[in-house]
Amino acid sequence: MCGIFGVLLQRGAPIERDAVESLMSRLYVLSESRGKESAGLHAYLPSKRLAWTVKGTQSAADFLKTDSFRDAMGAVMLGAYGVGAAPQEPLVLLAHSRLVTNGTAALPQNNQPVRSGRVSVIHNGIVVNVDTLWAAHAELQRFAEVDTEVLAAMLDASLRGGAGSAQATRRIYGALKGAASMAWVHDGLPLVTLATNTGDIYLAMDRQSQMLVFASERYILEQVLRAAGPEDRVPKVDAIEWLSAGNALCFDVGGAMAPQRHVLAQEALLADDPAPPLAEPGLSAASTVHHDSFTGRVEAIGVLTRLADESLVRYGEASVRALRRCTRCVLPETFPFIAFDHGGVCNYCRSYRPRYGGMHPEETRKSFIASLERYRRNTAGPDAIVPFSGGRDSSYGLHLIKKEFGLKPVTFTYDWGMVTDLARRNVARLCGQLGIQNILVSADIKTKRDNIRKNVSAWLRQPDLGMVPLFMAGDKHFFRVVNELKRQTGIQLDLWCANPLENTDFKSGFCNVSPDFDKKRLDYLTLGRKARLAGYYASRFLKNPRYLNSSLQDTFGAFLAYYVEPRHDFYFMFDHFIWNEDEVNRTLLGEYEWELSPDSPSTWRIGDGTAPFYNYNYIYMTARGFTEFDTFRSNQIREGQITREQAMESIMVENRPRVPSLRWYLDTINLDFNDTIRRINTLDTLGLHR
Template identity: 45%
Template sequence: MCGIFGLVTSSNHSFDRERWQRAVKDLFLLSQSRGKEAAGLAIANPTEIVVHKDSVSAEAMLKTADYEAAVERGARSFFAGESAGPLAVIGHARLVTNGLQGIDANNQPVWRDDIVIVHNGIVTNWAELWAANPDISPRADVDTEVIAALIHKYSAEGDSIPHAMSRAFNEIYGETSIAFFTRGSNELLLGTNTGSIHYCVSNARDAFFFASEKWICQKLTLGQKAIPGFEGAAIQQLAAGQGMTLDLSTLEAKTFSFDPALATPQVSPLLGTQRKIEEKSYRLRQAQANMRRCTKCLLPETMPYIAYDADGICNYCHTYEPWEKKPEREIEEYLSKFRGNGKAPDCVVAFSGGRDSSYGLHLLKEQFGMQPITFSYDWGMVTDLGRRNQARMCGKLGIEHIWISADIKQKRANIRANVLAWLKKPDLGIIPLFMAGDKQFFWYANSLIKQTGIPLMVFCTNRLEKTDFKLGFLNVPPQVEGFNQPSSFGMGRKAKMLTEYGKRYLSNPRYLNRSIPDTAWAFLSYYGINQDHLYLFDYVDWKEEVIDDTLINGYDWELADDTPCTWRIGDGTAAFYNYIYTSVAGFSEHDTFRSNQIREGQITREKALALVERDNQPRWKSIREYTQLINIDFDEAIRTIDRIPKLYA
């Protein structure tokens, strides 16, 4: 199981900073024998609790600049003599039992409500506890969170912390030992139902430490690793079924039974003010929230080539040309030239399985009386959900579905090679390379017109999905025109793109792999061949609520279980690249999409902000599935992304 530990020093202890850091380091290194998959600590001083965690072993974490920065933030005032209060640390060396280690929220210490907690063991009935307490809900996948949530719930109902902890332990099944701080009290609280907490008080009774095993305490009270002041100190065990409160100011320890009837109804020593809790993820969320955004749309200051006028309105809003829908009678006249007798196919629909192509298929058959056949290109990243939605649409409408399948094994190998190259030297400009393998879709669309003898190819893309920022990060300025037909890009723009890609290839030789011929074909398919097809939403209103209602209620269209958004859920790559953009730049294609909706008067800015906040949440299940498909390590990928310097920080 995991290793937990803690160290409390009063202001009159003889520790200097070097000895204190050595003691914390030794506690980490000795505790990591119980778990080497993640590590973290929380440092509590009188004004704040600094939380730091990493998805690496304790030994590796101790060598990072982020760890040093966290220690500096948490301990500086104590060793500078600016704080008269105590300094307390709890730490964790993790053996993963549930909750992916690459996701910071699953690592420890866990911050939930007013509690910062470390936990050794497994809560086997965690799912049942969440279900039995519908007024609280999980925010991560780690079982530890339910312990903190229950303690906070019961204390908010009026219980003392010991009584709240006793109630929580009496509901928990499984092996559990914990230590935690609360935001408003001056205590360290410990509890165990197995006896896996051993502790020592210094000879001068001015310091305290605990660990998960007796031998760790022995190492730190005897011999070369002995913590100053603890030489020969007695080692005590917190018995199974007991908790402890440690007053951080006086180091007075009180034990109590987990029998709620016997738990001491003591009042916790309160701090004058609530501690601030400082954690990297929280700090980054605050930085994102504080980004400057256009006062008309949502585009933030990290958007490539953005500028704001005196009123805070961005240049993208100033240059935006409102979409002028072509008269619907024109498409009626145009389709009448191809419409057959209702039996033979009269058009081919490019069918990704996403919401736009699904709704377009519905319109062509039900509103315009066409008899389409559909065409899909399977390059290995069409999700199973997307395939099921394609089957629903074609089955209910009675439409033939043509599949053209790539060498999926090779396609995924290409993606893997390029993603691994990118992870070695991350660069937002080259992320579109991950999706290059799907661009032959356009090549096969043209080929299918010749193959079937049906001259009408229909695409159902819409102008709101314009994502200039992807090329912007490649140092290619935005282009107002040419959304539907990339082949119309000028030669200068194409040359600029190739030059910028070439620079990145040369700076990272890992891109010089077997995917190059496929990537070259993709570039030619997207930018080099004619795409003069019919674009349905140039003539038909695009209304998100109508589309969603039609698909969900009319065709039993399936939604993803990791997002309420209906966009991109059939695309296996979208969750991954949008996570990168959001993590590093603070926005994704959801922000640009909603900004275009604002400009078109479809939604208010306030609603758009709420939708972006919702849709930019990490889709962990989909990201996990993506990394499995291309055979890369999920934890290593997320760790690398999280460590990229943030454009908004």
Template identity: 40%
Template sequence: MCGIFGFVASDRFSAGADQLGRLAAGLFLLSESRGSEAAGLAISNGVELSMFRRAQPASRMLGTPEYKEFVGSRFCSTSTGANTLVIGHSRLVTNGSQGIEENNQPVSSDHCVGVHNGIIVNDKELWELNPDLVRRSLVDTEVFYRLFDKNFSLSGDVVGSLCNVFGAIKGEANIAFLHDSMPSLFLATNVGSLYWLRAKKTGLFVFASERHFLTSLILQFRDLFSECDLNDVQQLRVGEGVCVSPNELSIEAFELSAAQATSLSEKPVSAAKPILDHSPKRKELCRCTRCILPHSFPFISFDKDGVCNFCREGAPIRRDDRQTLEARISGFRSKDGSPDCIVALSGGRDSCYGLHVIKKELGLNPIAYTYDWAMVTDEARRNSARMCGELGVEHIIRSADIISKRKNIRINIEAWLRRPELGMIPLFMAGDKQFFHYASQVSRQTSVPLVIFCGGNNLEITRFKAGFCGVQDRSVNTMVGLDLPGKLRLLAYYAKNYILNPSYINRSVLDTLFAFYSTYVNRQDFLYLYQYVDWDEKVIAKTLSDSYGWESSGDSNSTWRIGDGTAAFYNYIYYTVAGFSEHDTFRSNQIRAGLITRDEALRLVEQENQPRYLAMREYAALVGFSLDEALTVINNIPKLG
């Protein structure tokens, strides 16, 4: 399993910053034999506690400019006249994808930054038993430090808290951590896979997962361990722990038992020092002072008051009213109860509510039509069935070649990962655009000329997708395409990227061209319901829930996009790289329309932009690509802004 290691250099350590860097590198390279899928370390000088993590082998990470800058600046500032505490980790993945930075170690909780070797097999049960704990990752290590925080906040007793946590977990745990209120290093184990070595004259304490690692260090760094021989390496026994104080490198041992020592009981200080995570992240985004769009949004600009040009243009509004709608549909309304309209039904909230309005409020007799293109979610299918069953509406389904569609998605994702471009992300969803084509086909086959689309209210305009292609989209409705110059510029952008990345020239090309033709060339004169009908999120959610028992997604508080199996993945990319997703544009449009406040929007997107890992994993499994590899690439893309 994983390799953990670290050292404490007291203020008497005088060998210099270069030696600290060499020591850290030596421990990384030795520990990599226990895991090479991710690596990271944390460094504390008693004032600042900083982390650095990468989803790559330690041997590769050590050569990166970012790592060299990180350790160089911190060791230079701490090696003379100050204590330095370091913990590190070389990871073998057992749970929690290494492509997600939060799953890699060191792991941080509210007050600890720590590493762990082993597997906590009852972590799921512990989270369920402690619903007050906030979970940020999928790795089992996190529950250990969250539980420690909880216990320590109540007792202020390090040993007692550790005993409680070790008593609660099942499995294997060798841990090392730093606490933001105590200038000490803590080690503990329930299996004995920790070894330590102290060189008092040099002012150095070192620990690692194997005896061999430390004996190798003695031979490799004779100048640092001149007073030590191979027999000086000590094992931390089963059920033991130590607290290492940088001052004089004093070691205080304790037992992980009911007979809790009290000599280490310390109350947490009132002002905790921050844990600074130096994982790859973007700079703080500057947002519009009226809406929440950031400066990384394509074609955005701000005036002297910090208001963006999209806010100055005003809110997207529906252009017509219910009276105009009644006039338009009057000529189609049947007098004998026969079908008089085709309603596109995706299973998402807008189309489901639209079907309700069309049947219950407008009194039409619809046929529901669904194009299942391979990425319609199970929730969407069940919700469509609920709606049609309750309303007594015929439901026509057109299904694509699911296997072929998913293969097209996979090869385009794999092509994109070779040369990531935000503007090319819609290629993942190109296969669904034929729903326009099949809507016309169903209309002809049923001899029902009126086709109504209920998806894509004006608040859902996502102009940034064309914006990342260098095309300024000024369309006033999300379901209505670009103007002719915009279409030509979009084609030119795609042509350029196909040339730069020939991997896109694959079996999916014809399907993609068909999608472009269906979307931008051969679009029919469909009726778009939300150009005439008010869209109110609360009314929609309440109606669907109360009247139809509508099902939401189990991994998201939002009801938007849960019918689209691709949304969790592409929004993760947009948010990770650009700092915003579709949710930010949607909430910004709501602000402009006076439906929510800016503070409310910020609170909502903080929740909505949380990665939907379960949905992404299901998506990857269906399509057939490695989510771990994809997330590793995505998280290493340079951040905008």
């Protein structure tokens, strides 16, 4: 999940050198929102057989300041423009701003652009069957972990075998699974191909089709072109064009061929090269001189100086099973504010109002769909924004929105450093298969992870169950982000897919905030409860000054985003019709080959990097013998979806510590596994896990 962008110029295109450099700078800066962990450039002069590829471990904005980038841009612009006002030679500039998924950014071969043979590629998305593709093409050589390499290698092999650009591109999309929006060029051709199976490419051409500018988002391209003042002398473009899912475009910078569009859609892929080949220029056998450079720190693969002692992790299943529990649900006596009546039934059960009581499983769904008609657009563009974490509820919700509701959604993912690669792969599965855009909004991940480490370190000095949600504060900005995206896209409707059975009153309960049995939304707190919650946090900040660190501004912003940010034209879908776990799992696993975590039997909470540590394992289980699974399964009992016996057996398995995921979390925020687990183990004051 990255940002791809670029500028393509034919000889004589009506744009001066300074304007091109200004366009590229703005594209880099704005595309940084999609990934800040590395950046790169591939510059190509096809008529001179010269190419420059620069990769860096910096953010895009910092990459622009490097000598390597400036030297490459200076050389290629001199080669293209000479001393003229217009380019004297065709020019290709392909660029990338990366959010790291497959392969560390510290190794040059994992960063983009990626070259294999004579093909250079920039790619946004994730190829989820990358290992299968390499195995199916054993004749191809793999040098990197990044999935983009297999695309470049397969394209190069197809062209060596006599295929044209359109033909080679179709073959790629017929073989890959996942999401792929890419731009690629062969160093023996003056053709650049843009292609997407999700619709994450927008482009603009001048009226003579001598210049093409593209980016991953309409908003980015709009801002870049809007910022071009008269002094930039950027040629007039008629309109920004959306390269929708299942489509591609070939642009000939040599000028011999008009821009050619071709189809990658499934019906076309079912045939063997269904469309006649484009009248492309011939593949040149002349070799191209490549100038490659890498800027930034190249880090050796680290070796843990201290092995994690997994035997420190405890789970006293027998003691946990023996806790006194509600006779109707499975909440234990250690749950905040719990009280049992003479029959052993807890106050949470007695006060519970069934969410789905009396709801007809089909009619309520139809009624909800009908209520969205006023948001439906007749144009080709999207009509709903869907926050998409890659978790099971947002995945299933997206399936319904596209296939059953008939809406045209655009998704967004707010990556704050704890979205796992597994979640990103599931995002790619759904978006690729359904042909849906994914706007990735990437925080400064290094800073976010540093903030988590500082707050967890402060907490470990004075453990307090009420302060645990502070570790998740960094992700609450997504409420602000969705409002920004609505303003940028002009879309009114946002649909949220959290299910109401995930309600967890215990997190605020540990802050001495009593449960609100009448609340209508998962995220709702009365004004009085918000004040008590804020007061609790303030008192703990004063008691433990280590919380007063550089993360404070981010934490305060998260509180405002979650509890104060206005929300209009939004719906929690599953408040309006029945959410059923069996239906969710059957759909995701059966239709999308949705990926599970090897250390969990559940489909829930497997894409959230924080979950094993605090959402259900390890802190709450150690201290009080329950997790989020206890509350979730109890709500299912109250809705009549499962029996108490089924719930008990489920939680005994689901609550087991997920050690590999625990290790990933602590490694990611750079905390020692052994010291952290030992400290958490001291919370077992009830003796449940000894």
